[in-house]
Amino acid sequence: MNPLNLPQPYLLFLADVSDPRYAKTAQGLRDWVPEQCTGEWALPGNPLRLGLPELDPIEARARGARALVVGVAPVGGRIEPAWVPGLIAALEAGLDLISGMHTPLSGIPELAAAAERCGRRLIDVRIPPPDLPVASGRPRSGKRLLTVGTDCALGKKYTALALTRAFRARGVDADFRATGQTGILIAGSGIPVDAVKADFLAGAAELLSPAAHPDHWDVIEGQGALVHPGYAAVSLGLLQGSQPDVLVLCHAPDRTHVSGYGPGFPLPPVEEVIALNLAHARLRKPEARMAGVSLNTGGLDEARAALAMDRLGDRLGLPCADPVRGGERFERLVSACLAD
């Protein structure tokens, strides 16, 4: 009954994948936890570079790396046969293997045998820990923030990471709590909540942000959306078990329909999504509040982005900022989160 705990620091494996669009996991680790990235390792002939020290497994182990992370995910999300000799070399060098791919590492017989022989671990961050409890529902000390959304894939992880960094910059004791594979690799621990059996989902969320010092903040990576046709259950279990004091809504101004679902699935108004999230949050914590909006303005130029943030912020009467752009607006959102 513990969240996953990963051996760090990492050697980031780029394999034979040269297209940087398929190396988002490695890039995310480099950007968010460079201190946990001992180096990068591409197979011969792969020109992709991340700007970290270029090390093979033996060199990386000598510099303190404890695990090789599969940092690329080509279409299909499989471990390719051409990678297996390199992965075995990493095990032989004394590194554990960590993967967020769909195929489990232990499903590849050569890897399973090599791990057994070398006494090393194969860790799949998509597989939740065993023996999760049913939620107790009991309040616990410490403060919690959960990022929620109007849809999937619009910045809930990024927002939680940026807020954690900003809290710490202000001297606030804060931890990022990861609920998806990339987040778990960044944090070095967490629970992939979307793979948890429904009965134990809120219990997993309780375990993920345990009782803490009254001034401590857990900043929890949200998943899905309460209004999502496929993943609403994940969002609700996470919300119930997290018992957040503060919610931050993640939205994108150009998102009119549920991503991947098409024309029959318009997003409900932002106001409705906020009301529904607060209704559920206040069942567990009557003083729960929506502190503001994190707006993903990646598709807009600076002037249009500013306009979109101001318009939505005025409409809702809440701070509205894009954490990627940062600046004054983001500082106001941070202040609103921390305000008592």
Place this chain on the structure above:
Amino acid sequence: MNPLNLPQPYLLFLADVSDPRYAKTAQGLRDWVPEQCTGEWALPGNPLRLGLPELDPIEARARGARALVVGVAPVGGRIEPAWVPGLIAALEAGLDLISGMHTPLSGIPELAAAAERCGRRLIDVRIPPPDLPVASGRPRSGKRLLTVGTDCALGKKYTALALTRAFRARGVDADFRATGQTGILIAGSGIPVDAVKADFLAGAAELLSPAAHPDHWDVIEGQGALVHPGYAAVSLGLLQGSQPDVLVLCHAPDRTHVSGYGPGFPLPPVEEVIALNLAHARLRKPEARMAGVSLNTGGLDEARAALAMDRLGDRLGLPCADPVRGGERFERLVSACLAD
């Protein structure tokens, strides 16, 4: 990608359990689907009887039984060693074994070996089918009713079964759709939704009540409660994927707190539970409506029960009935469900 499908009719196994309180599964099958119960079988010395023909596995097989159902669940929910010879005899007589216990049948080596040897199946109704899809969210033909609740364990299965029976009595084409182990045994098919991984929960609910004739009703067994501290995610995934036209709220007049959670967990007002269920249901089906309340008045005498139903019905402006008591009130609830 199919719901579980069980071989019927059954031989109900009472084993060595003499206390009728631990034979609820067998009693439920006798009461709801007597036509699927070929007989009952108690081990020597067990005086418990259900009133069905007393048959051993060979006799039951000869009369057409296709499976033995473990119809008792003593404290702990385990298959006892003393039952194993009888279960093996059933396999040898040509019956499959069906269990809703916590320990899977296949986890008992002697049973696994005997099933293999006899070419028979071991079916655990707590284990969901593999390869469930993510919900498409697309509307589908046919009508659907879902029972929802203010808490767990107050009559959602019973209400769905009673409504299915009442619909059929009025000549309406209706199927009961089971989402828990006892319901699945009664229906002979279904999906134990609380054991489904969160990402696939709404998809499982879509599979459970597939597209049907426009006049056909699926009456779906609800689980948990949207406001429950532990199981809200189960309820929401089931609600989203079921896309109900009609909801019926199940409540108990003497239930003031979440069952098993204690004094810190008062139930929210019934009005709040109704509003929250409708808010979620209308995301998928804007015309979804709450047809009425099924009130579990088991703890009250007839006069008090009538008063409780009338008071709550008047307060909400909805029909309110106890399906166990039936009568005029229940017929009004049935009419409200079927009203266009």
